[in-house]
Amino acid sequence: MSKYYAKKDIYSKDGRLLLASGQEISEKTLIRLKSLDCAEAIEIVLQKEKSIYEKDIEESTRIIEQNLNSKGINYYKTASSIAAEILYESKNQPWWIYINTLSNYVNWMYLHAINVSIMSIMMAKVLKLDTLNEIALGAFLHDIGKMMIPKSVIQKPNKLTDVEMMYIKQHCELGVSMLKDHNLNQIIIDIISQHHEKQDGSGYPQGLKGAEIPVHSKIVTVADAIDAITSYRPYKLKKSLKTAIEELRQDTAKYPQDIIDAMSSLLL
Ligand SMILES: [Fe+2]
Ligand SMILES: [Fe+2]
Structure with a gap:
């Protein structure tokens, strides 16, 4: 899926063009370049073409796209172009390394980041928010802290132990600490920190309630839950988008219904 290009000419220590x-x-x-002990090779910021992101988005979100009404299709097109632009434009930013690493880490985590980003932009557009770019990047990076947790835990095919669950629950705070020196917009930090908070205060890490959770974080919480329900994971089978919306609708204590309405207004 990933395709890379050298951002600049790369030479070996003895001056040969590699x-x-x-x-x-x-x-x-x-792999060979990474094993080379020279600053030039280590510093290679491998650049994905924008069209590669567009293709990744198209492939990852096919199920979402198939379930959209005509308004949804319009919003989907806008969301795809915003997300591709944001990912591509991040190449000169200090958080680029996380975007690049995520796209090569655990494939379903990358696809999940894309899907959550696309659905979040679409819901934010229905709710007429003017912070679509920040929401797009925050949603893409929302689980970035999971890169600090062993893959054996992330990909475990059966039930997690209490200790493993405790590790997983640290991913919000880990994500914030990974990005805290990069001068990111507060909306992005909120999303990373708060996307597991729930309306009734039963979420984590802070147990925030209702109005204490900003709308951008609530949007990503809903998108995250929808994608978790509709995607295959090593430990569970996937369900349809309609079933996901129904399940969230029944959980009125935890999920904000106005945001679920925003998503369902775009579906067939
Ligand atoms: Fe998460
Ligand atoms: Fe997530």
Whole structure:
């Protein structure tokens, strides 16, 4: 799925050109470059073309797209173009490393980040928010703290132990601490920190309630829950988008119904 290009000419220690700027880099070459002990190779910020993000988004969100009405399709197109632009434009930002790493870490985590971002932008647009770019990036990075948790826990196919669950629940705070020095907009930090908070105060890490949770975080909570229900995971089967909306509708204590309405207004 991932395709990389050299951002600049890369030379070996003895001055030989290893890769020319713009040249495509295969996974095999990438591994070789990473093993080279030279600053040039370590500093390679591998650049994905924007079209690659557009393709990743299109492939990842196919199920969502198939369930949209005509208004939903319009909003989906806007959301896809915002998300592709945000991911591509992040290449010169200090948090780029996290976007790049996530796209190569655990495939379903990358697809989940894309889906949550796209649905969040769409719901934010229905709710007429003017912070779509911040919500797009916050939603994409919402689970970034999971990169600090062992893959064996993230991908465990059966029930987590209490200790493993405790690790998982740290991912919100870990994500904030990973990004805290990067001068990110507060909306993005809120989303990373609060996307597991619930209306009735039963969420984590802070147990915030109702109006204490800002609308951008609530949007990502709903998108996150929808994608979790509609996606396959090593430990569970997937359900339809309609079933996901019905399940969240029944849980009125935890999920804000006005935001669920925003998503369902875009569905067939
Ligand atoms: Fe999360
Ligand atoms: Fe998530």
